[in-house]
Amino acid sequence: MDHVKDPIKIALEWDDEGREVALATVIATWGSSPLPVGSQLVTDNKGSFEGSVSGGCIEGAVITEALEVIESSRAKRLFFGVSNERAWEVGLACGGEIEVYIEKLEPNLSLYKEVMALKMDQIPVCLITDLINNDKMLVRPDDPESLDKLPLGRRDAISDALRRDSSIVLQKDGKTYFIHAFNPDPQLIIVGAVHIAGPLARIAGLTGYNVVIIDPRAVFASKERFPDTKLILEWPDEAMEKIALNSRTAVVALTHDPKLDDPALKTALRSDVFYIGALGSRKTHASRRECLKIEVFSEEQISRIRCPIGLNINARTPSELAVAILAEIIAERRKVTLSDISRKIGNGI
Secondary structure, eight states: OOOOOHHHHHHHHHTTTTEEEEEEEEEESSSSSOOOOOOEHHHHHHOOOOEETTTTTTTTHHHHHHHHHHHHOEEEEEETHHHHHHHHHHHOOOOOOOEEEEEEEEGGHHHHHHHHHHHHHOOEEEEEEEEEOOEEEOOOOOOOOHTTTTTOOOOHHHHHHTTTEEEEEEEEEEEEEEEEEEOOOEEEEEEOOTTTHHHHHHHEEEEEEEHHHEEEEEETSSSSTTTEEEEEOHHHHHHHTTTOOOOEEEEEEOOOOOOHHHHHHHHTTTTTOOOOEEEHHHHHHHHHHHHHHTOOOOOOHHHTSSOOOOSOOOOOOOHHHHHHHHHHHHHHHOOOHHHHHHHHHHHHH
């Protein structure tokens, strides 16, 4: 599956190759900034780079500064805004303002290796940087000992950053700290290796989801049809019992076959996944609802299932349906309502 490659992973790989490396991180934004706080760009000592801090607006200037950081081993904080003369020179004319922190990888190599290992193990973690003296520490919300060492004395700030998937700057006692939240990648479980599953898996992968397709029918769930996607050839309920379903998981049932869809939906309803969707007409879903009531699911539980599935954009082709489904998943994850979407479209996004 084609994911946007993690800049920290790239930085560590480049270090293994003997390159000198700097990491640039967006630590604050105001107005129409192109990319969110926490976005990163990695640069080596030859000027090669991956990732982005502005979608292209200020990358050239950041890379130039990163080369100086590699040479001097001294971290820098840079500010770019439309009122800043240099910002116009590098093309940041969108009305936004960005603050970027650039550091050499080497002094904190072991910490970043630990961050990467925790991310691979699906463990949430925050990397806290003292922006005055550049000291760093890792904090895991599941580790009381690390929480006790917090320089901020604010566990709520860590929990809130991870809950909102949002990195933040905090000030306390004359010091400024950047809390960089690293959550496990969200996961998408697709039940049914049907025609929509292919484009849905591809675009979900591009947006950072770990995708799993579950279907016991080997003729459907074949590597020939889905060469880059993890496949599980088991009955959905049995397969899902072996997967860690959590609040960063979305489940979609696409087979139109109650023998496959319904057991998966029941398993999803018993978990705290953030999105559940199913293909089917309103008539089909009405029958499904009655069956679920017999299984002693409440109306409130059953109402978690989105059916018809996907945003109503008059999608017709499998690829268009995939876009509509993923758009609804993203809207739910980001807590955006349909009225919010209409307003943004009306005002121009």
